[in-house]
Amino acid sequence: MSDSPYHDDRGNKDRSITREPGSTLDKVDRRSGNSTAKHGDPFLIGDAMTGGYGKGPDILHSCTIAAEKGEIAVIVGPNGAGKSTAMKAVFGMLNVNDGAVRLDGEDITHLSPQQRVVKGMGFVPQTSNIFTSMTVEENLEMGAFIRRDDFRDTMAQVYDLFPILKEKRNQAAGELSGGQRQQVAVGRALMTKPKVLMLDEPTAGVSPIVMDELFDRIIEVARTGIPILMVEQNARQALEIADKAYVLVQGRNAHTGTGKQLLADPEVRRSFLGG
Ligand SMILES: Nc1ncnc2c1ncn2[C@@H]1O[C@H](COP(=O)(O)OP(=O)(O)OP(=O)(O)O)[C@@H](O)[C@H]1O
Numbered sequence: 001m002s003d004s005p006y007h008d009d010r011g012n013k014d015r016s017i018t019r020e021p022g023s024t025l026d027k028v029d030r031r032s033g034n035s036t037a038k039h040g041d042p043f044l045i046g047d048a049m050t051g052g053y054g055k056g057p058d059i060l061h062s063c064t065i066a067a068e069k070g071e072i073a074v075i076v077g078p079n080g081a082g083k084s085t086a087m088k089a090v091f092g093m094l095n096v097n098d099g100a101v102r103l104d105g106e107d108i109t110h111l112s113p114q115q116r117v118v119k120g121m122g123f124v125p126q127t128s129n130i131f132t133s134m135t136v137e138e139n140l141e142m143g144a145f146i147r148r149d150d151f152r153d154t155m156a157q158v159y160d161l162f163p164i165l166k167e168k169r170n171q172a173a174g175e176l177s178g179g180q181r182q183q184v185a186v187g188r189a190l191m192t193k194p195k196v197l198m199l200d201e202p203t204a205g206v207s208p209i210v211m212d213e214l215f216d217r218i219i220e221v222a223r224t225g226i227p228i229l230m231v232e233q234n235a236r237q238a239l240e241i242a243d244k245a246y247v248l249v250q251g252r253n254a255h256t257g258t259g260k261q262l263l264a265d266p267e268v269r270r271s272f273l274g275g
């Protein structure tokens with residue numbers, strides 16, 4: 001048993017992958033936010049977001065997705081439903097014409113993606129989420145680009161979480177298997193010590209065994225207190241581990257509940273889980 005914070009039981013108070021209150025990262029750029037937290041707001045919320053790409057039509061229509069501390073929130077839905085678009089909206093990659101994004105009670109709707117990383121967002125996009133010509137370790141170092149402090153401890157924690165990455169640390173990331181690449185992508189995002197982790201299809205293209213393995217690691221990260229907002233194609237398995245779940249259809253919230261509730265919902269079963 002290792003002493004990594006990722007390997008501890010639920011309720012353990014070791015939050016060393018998360019930030020110390022008042023850490024240097026927290027002090028960066030406090031000017032732009034204003035406190036507009038609504039009572040009982042989740043830790044991260046994309047609240048009633050409407051918007052699309054450039055001058056194109058709206059893709060999201062009053063779409064809400066959120067994640068609470070220590071919880072895994074899962075977004076499922078058909079191809080083209082706007083799941084990735086909703087994640088990109090939360091990360092600041094498209095115009096949100098209406099609605100808001102709040103992180104830890106702060107309105108960050110008008111911040112750039114890089115400013116959001118500084119605020120504590122870790123985002124693993126669906127595609128192009130690693131630098132294939134760089135080594136595994138260089139990818140992790142790139143992940144720490146906003147940090148001015150010593151990040152070796154965090155790298156050791158990432159290697160503890162994904163031991164295969166330590167073994168392959170000097171290999172080009174492009175030579176890794178699909179599941180290993182996804183580990184690099186998640187590890188890279190963890191290098192900033194994010195306050196919240198957003199994953200767009202972390203198990204895309206991997207075998208069921210590797211999927212289970214990745215889900216276990218994601219659960220470990222959630223248990224350290226980092227909320228996870230995750231899009232998943234493997235709807236049934238994802239709902240099984242989801243504390244909160246959203247079904248999106250055509251850019252709108254179609255169903256919301258706990259993972260268990262949606263798994264038991266006959267309409268969700270019929271339309272999205274194959275009966
Ligand atoms: N960069 C873009 N520019 C313009 N339209 C886009 C862009 N990316 C996606 N779209 C459009 O937005 C809609 C939603 O796409 P999105 O990628 O969010 O769906 P998704 O639910 O993530 O699908 P999938 O399950 O296939 O990943 C689609 O109609 C798509 O064509």
Ligand SMILES: [Mg+2]
Binds near residue numbers: 083084085126200
């Ligand atoms: Mg997508």
